[in-house]
Amino acid sequence: MICDVCKSREAVVYQPHTGRRLCKECFIDDIRQRVKKEAEKQGLLKANKILLAVSGGKDSLTLADTLASFIDPKRLVAFNIVEGISGYNRKEQAEKLRKYLDDLGIELISTSFKDSVGYTLDEMVSSARAKGLNISACTFCGGFRRKLINDAGRQVKADLVATGHNLDDEAQTVIVNILRGDVKRLVRLGDVPLKLSDKFVLRVKPLRKIYEWETTMYAFLKGFEFQEVECPYISARPTLRAKVRELLYLIEQQKPGSLLRIVEEFDKISELVRQHSPKEELPTCKICGEPTSYGREICKNCELMIQSGLLPQKYLRIS
CATH class of the missing domain: 3.40.50.620 (HUPs)
Structure with a gap:
């Protein structure tokens, strides 16, 4: 099958969402152009x-x-x-x-x-x-x-x-x-x-x-x-x-x-x-000082570490 874009090279990829058959070069260019559009x-x-x-x-x-x-x-x-x-x-x-x-x-x-x-x-x-x-x-x-x-x-x-x-x-x-x-x-x-x-x-x-x-x-x-x-x-x-x-x-x-x-x-x-x-x-965590979710005094990371026994005992008073 011939590439639907360049009409000259052999197609190697089929895109189900577009229905197009693309050669290697046109496929790579297609991805780069779509990424560039989103990046812009x-x-x-x-x-x-x-x-x-x-x-x-x-x-x-x-x-x-x-x-x-x-x-x-x-x-x-x-x-x-x-x-x-x-x-x-x-x-x-x-x-x-x-x-x-x-x-x-x-x-x-x-x-x-x-x-x-x-x-x-x-x-x-x-x-x-x-x-x-x-x-x-x-x-x-x-x-x-x-x-x-x-x-x-x-x-x-x-x-x-x-x-x-x-x-x-x-x-x-x-x-x-x-x-x-x-x-x-x-x-x-x-x-x-x-x-x-x-x-x-x-x-x-x-x-x-x-x-x-x-x-x-x-x-x-x-x-x-x-x-x-x-x-x-x-x-x-x-x-x-x-x-x-x-x-x-x-x-x-x-x-x-x-x-x-x-x-x-x-x-x-x-x-x-x-x-x-x-x-x-966003509020900041009382332990690490990093942003945390609304309504939380301690971020999820610090909470997990306390629950798992991986933070020092002194932090248990804060939680």
Whole structure:
């Protein structure tokens, strides 16, 4: 089959949501143009310094490669976190990531949960289980990853932090928060970033309109070797997000373009809700001094550490 765009090269990719068959070159250009359109909307083209949260997976490699195609790599700094999960995110994968970023001209800085928090993710989960707590690894991981990424953004004086969340991630987040009735979190979603604390570096998602299968194909066609193993904690204990993901995949299979429509329609609703919602400054945690949710004196991270017995006894009086 011939490419539907250039009409000259052999097609290698079929896009179900557009019905087009694309050659390698036209597919890569399509992804880059869509990322650039979203990046322009989110203010990345005007930013002096952008921190890229990278893991070495297909999404973060696609994020770095697409942004470097239209933004000077000297304005990009990549940040990698080693969570400390046995058999996952290994040292050799981090070295491959560094090599790819070096080739793009992007500086890489890194840390680990062990160095920055004092415990690996495995140790956090183990301590929580020893106390009989039913806390998922994802709860620990998500909170501390966000904290360390924000810390790194402030450290390098970044105007924006860009993450590799793709369209599948974004659609899942919308549905999960609707199911939980978390209106305040829903207001913070959308295509234009919303800043609710001076201590936060604005986070943006340039890949939020790119399907996960597209980031996989992009990385494959570019010749990237990326981590394909799913986090063992997700496999061992499926979360609500994992269940929503499977449901959305069934819907997308039956009606291609459904995930894209969910996100695009939600963006319209989010904008309307924001116009009529108070944008109060987030309160700060009494323990770590970082922003926390409305109505909370202690942030979720510190609360988890206290419950798991991983913070000193003196903090128990505050909680």
